[in-house]
Amino acid sequence: MSDEPAPLLPFPDTAVAGDRGISLDGVSLADLAAEHGTPLYVYDAATVTRRARAVAEAVAVAPAGGYASFALKAQSALGVLRLIRAAGLGADCASTGEIEAARRAGFDGTGMVIHGNAKSDDDLRAAIAADARLVVLDGRDEAERLGALCCAAGRAQEVLVRIAPGIDVDTHRHIATGHHGSKFGVTPAEGAALLRDLPAGLVGRGLHVHLGSQILDPEPLVAAARWLPAFAKAEGIPLDVLDVGGGLGIRYTPDQDQPDPGAHTRALVEAIAAVCADEGLAVPEIVVEPGRSIVGTAGVTLYRVVGVKTVGDGSTWVAVDGGMGDNMRVGLYGATYAPVLADRPLAQATGRYRIAGRHCESTDVIAEGVELADPRVGDVIAVPATGAYHQTMAHTYNLFGRPAAVLVEDGAARLITRREATDDLFARDV
Numbered sequence: 001m002s003d004e005p006a007p008l009l010p011f012p013d014t015a016v017a018g019d020r021g022i023s024l025d026g027v028s029l030a031d032l033a034a035e036h037g038t039p040l041y042v043y044d045a046a047t048v049t050r051r052a053r054a055v056a057e058a059v060a061v062a063p064a065g066g067y068a069s070f071a072l073k074a075q076s077a078l079g080v081l082r083l084i085r086a087a088g089l090g091a092d093c094a095s096t097g098e099i100e101a102a103r104r105a106g107f108d109g110t111g112m113v114i115h116g117n118a119k120s121d122d123d124l125r126a127a128i129a130a131d132a133r134l135v136v137l138d139g140r141d142e143a144e145r146l147g148a149l150c151c152a153a154g155r156a157q158e159v160l161v162r163i164a165p166g167i168d169v170d171t172h173r174h175i176a177t178g179h180h181g182s183k184f185g186v187t188p189a190e191g192a193a194l195l196r197d198l199p200a201g202l203v204g205r206g207l208h209v210h211l212g213s214q215i216l217d218p219e220p221l222v223a224a225a226r227w228l229p230a231f232a233k234a235e236g237i238p239l240d241v242l243d244v245g246g247g248l249g250i251r252y253t254p255d256q257d258q259p260d261p262g263a264h265t266r267a268l269v270e271a272i273a274a275v276c277a278d279e280g281l282a283v284p285e286i287v288v289e290p291g292r293s294i295v296g297t298a299g300v301t302l303y304r305v306v307g308v309k310t311v312g313d314g315s316t317w318v319a320v321d322g323g324m325g326d327n328m329r330v331g332l333y334g335a336t337y338a339p340v341l342a343d344r345p346l347a348q349a350t351g352r353y354r355i356a357g358r359h360c361e362s363t364d365v366i367a368e369g370v371e372l373a374d375p376r377v378g379d380v381i382a383v384p385a386t387g388a389y390h391q392t393m394a395h396t397y398n399l400f401g402r403p404a405a406v407l408v409e410d411g412a413a414r415l416i417t418r419r420e421a422t423d424d425l426f427a428r429d430v
């Protein structure tokens, strides 16, 4: 066999598969599993930085300026957030905890946008204390609570109103958010009414829309961006700022195509500028909120095989030492993945296997029908495209501690999240 490295989709940009297995930026995945244990999240810094910069640069050149606010719900390990901040993005936070993560990673309020469909008074106070640039209102009740808190604090808060425009997107229904009946935002008519009549303490700057997540065909995202300025004009409401959310999808399996986040951001900016020219409107400041498209492709999860068995229907299960505790997406959305053996990704497959997680739920499966070369106990399985909505959704069901995470940067790996120890699991019991 040749030593020539082959590109490996959908692994991070620096991944190569050779005779000695898969490496990221020259660091062997099998070696990382041996050193740090499994399950293990591995993130490639170059992939994160490249994508974050591309989006930040594309939105900054909008005619009236703009910025990208990274959605911390997709990834909030401080070691990864610091890369995103260094690339020039702000922070999109949906809880007091995410605001604190942003602060610890070095973000200030300048590019901070606050979200949530059920913000508590504590969340709103945290937003005010962080000097968040924008709070995105999800309804009138929240506007009144925020207005009262701002008046009591003797300050004004700039706000957008989130509307659900009734645009459907081609994604799993559990991650669609902009349709009629969504729990997020208000109807366009209510949004316009709220912006016209905001409580004291709030300064209305414009509108926000976020249609959903893992959207591989970006056309509806661009259509929503085109529709909003015309809507604001028709309603006579301010649109100094237009926040078009996130939602761009990524490749989870090699056969999928992956839209380019920088090109998509440019398309959004151009569409908004064009419609404003047509409508005779000033171009608003543009905000985008990418999450998955910045970090998803940058992550790989490593597992150790703990058992292989053939069952009654003739299928063979490969059981690994992780599962729904570190990857909720299969159970939540029926997500599909393309796992490979970390040390022999190019070896001839001996069959199709089902990869089982370790949790006491039959839905705890990582992937089905996976072609592998004679998987054995002790092998390391690498699951690509796990950089978004994996570590942030991890939990401790069955009292398994949550995995560690390492960041591969400039040819070396360092621990950025330590493994949750058994003692940690009881730290809150009183």
Ligand SMILES: Cc1ncc(COP(=O)(O)O)c(C=O)c1O
Binding pocket: 071, 073, 074, 092, 115, 210, 212, 213, 214, 245, 246, 247, 248, 289, 290, 291, 292, 293
């Ligand atoms: C308001 C808002 N902005 C941004 C995002 C990020 O979305 P994505 O990770 O799909 O880019 C989300 C995620 O659902 C969201 O709810």
